Amino acid sequence: MIQYFGNCLKQKRTISLPFVSSSTAKRLILYRFDRQPSEALVHADAYLLAAGVELMSSDGNLQVIEYKDIKALCFAAEGAPTDLFREQTTFNRRPKTPGLWTSFKLRDGDILEGVLPHNLLEWPTHGYLLIPPRSNSYRQRVFLPRQAVAETVLRGTIGNKGLRGAKTAKKSDPPEAERQLSMFE
Numbered sequence: 001m002i003q004y005f006g007n008c009l010k011q012k013r014t015i016s017l018p019f020v021s022s023s024t025a026k027r028l029i030l031y032r033f034d035r036q037p038s039e040a041l042v043h044a045d046a047y048l049l050a051a052g053v054e055l056m057s058s059d060g061n062l063q064v065i066e067y068k069d070i071k072a073l074c075f076a077a078e079g080a081p082t083d084l085f086r087e088q089t090t091f092n093r094r095p096k097t098p099g100l101w102t103s104f105k106l107r108d109g110d111i112l113e114g115v116l117p118h119n120l121l122e123w124p125t126h127g128y129l130l131i132p133p134r135s136n137s138y139r140q141r142v143f144l145p146r147q148a149v150a151e152t153v154l155r156g157t158i159g160n161k162g163l164r165g166a167k168t169a170k171k172s173d174p175p176e177a178e179r180q181l182s183m184f185e
Contacts, residue, residue, distance in 0.1 A: 029082050030055065031071040033108055033148075037082040042073075048126050053145075067126060067145040071106060080138035085110050091133045098160035102130065104144055105151040114142060115158065 025041040032038075040055040047054055052066040053073065074084045090113045095101055099115035106112065114130030116123065123129065127145040135141075 025056070026075055027078060027080075028055070029074045029076050029080065029084065030065070031074065031082075031084065032065075032069055033071050034069070037084075048124055053143075067147045070145050071108070071110075071148050072112070073143040074132075074139060075141040075143070076139055077137045084132070084139065084142065085112070088133050089113065094156060095131075095133075095158060097131055097135075098158050099131070100154060101156040101158055102128075103153040103155050104128070104149050105153075106144075106148050107150050112142070112144070113155070118157075118160075 024044070026044045026047075028040055028042055030038050030040050039058045042053070042055045049064060052064045053070060054062070054064050056062050072084060074080075089111055090103070091101070095115050097115045099117050101113070102116050103111060103113045112132065114128075114132050116128060116130050124143070127143055128149070129141055129143050132139050132142045
């Protein structure tokens, strides 16, 4: 039976393939402060480096763009228009997606609103990954480097049912330490 790779060999061994990607390359539109938007591809799990963003341009050149040069990275589908800062950049009404509704003022004066996740551990160390207004298949996520942001304003907190349903302890309930089972006595 040749259903498993190990059965094809006379001796069984484990083969690790570090070059096999766990996900596909993501298409994005790179917005810079000094140039026109350009299309590129990034590896979804490893595009943020200490020196900058590693991406492959539409010409096939692999390059690292410094964070200070990047205005925004817009993860988009094939054929998406480059209208992130020309079209709707703010929400018309309160968004319904759970998270932190935030407004970002960039170094060049442009304003972009978005929803950040509640969990601060999900935020990248080099910037903010947010859900933009009118998020659809063309505009899925936007990455804003910290160096591109001049001002941040928290506009509101949109909760989910798990966060709203926090129950207060009753006076008749024993304290948490007494209810906890002891494992090592």
